[in-house]
Amino acid sequence: MDTYTAIQARRSVKHYDPQHRMTDAEIERLMSLAVLSPTAFNIQNWRFLLVRAPELRQKIRAVSWDQAQVTDASLLVVLCADLKAWEKDPARYWRDAPAPVRDFVVPAIDSYYRSREQVQRDEAMRSCGIAAQTLMLAAKAMGYDSCPMDGFDFDAVGKLIKLPPDHVIVMFVAIGKATQDARPRAGQLSLDEVVLTDHF
Numbered sequence: 001m002d003t004y005t006a007i008q009a010r011r012s013v014k015h016y017d018p019q020h021r022m023t024d025a026e027i028e029r030l031m032s033l034a035v036l037s038p039t040a041f042n043i044q045n046w047r048f049l050l051v052r053a054p055e056l057r058q059k060i061r062a063v064s065w066d067q068a069q070v071t072d073a074s075l076l077v078v079l080c081a082d083l084k085a086w087e088k089d090p091a092r093y094w095r096d097a098p099a100p101v102r103d104f105v106v107p108a109i110d111s112y113y114r115s116r117e118q119v120q121r122d123e124a125m126r127s128c129g130i131a132a133q134t135l136m137l138a139a140k141a142m143g144y145d146s147c148p149m150d151g152f153d154f155d156a157v158g159k160l161i162k163l164p165p166d167h168v169i170v171m172f173v174a175i176g177k178a179t180q181d182a183r184p185r186a187g188q189l190s191l192d193e194v195v196l197t198d199h200f
């Protein structure tokens with residue numbers, strides 16, 4: 001599927017075949033594409049928690065407004081971010097770069113993030129948002145549908161997945177074989193309303 005078609009065809013699907021299983025090879029391919037998503041300073045601060053245990057899926061569904069896609073989708077990804085990825089051996093993010101580039105960028109990472117908790121969190125949200133879209137478009141290109149989700153109790157899910165204290169949950173992405181088409185688009189705003197040039 002070409003990129004244009006994937007963008008146009010991607011919709012938030014709520015109903016999935018609970019019997020369908022993605023193969024390990026499909027999941028590996030999907031995640032290999034997701035980790036090509038860009039991050040500031042290449043710190044790769046996203047973490048993709050794949051929830052595969054049925055009993056854990058049931059517990060997460062219970063704190064997610066009982067939304068069926070939590071248990072019925074072939075794959076449930078809890079998209080998280082490591083807020084402190086910037087200080088965890090940052091040289092590894094640039095190990096294959098030429099030495100002059102590495103020597104410039106690695107210290108800049110520390111300067112940019114240290115003591116700036118809001119920036120750390122903002123970057124986490126941006127990074128995971130980009131990764132989520134990559135994940136959904138890759139899934140569509142592979143013949144799967146998806147649904148980004150934030151309708152859940154973040155604290156309760158954090159406890160269920162044993163979220164480390166220096167991480168945050170950003171969203172879920174449910175991926176699987178749809179059993180119902182998405183509803184028609186409800187009301188797309190015109191380009192004139194949302195695209196501006198130079199100033200408001």
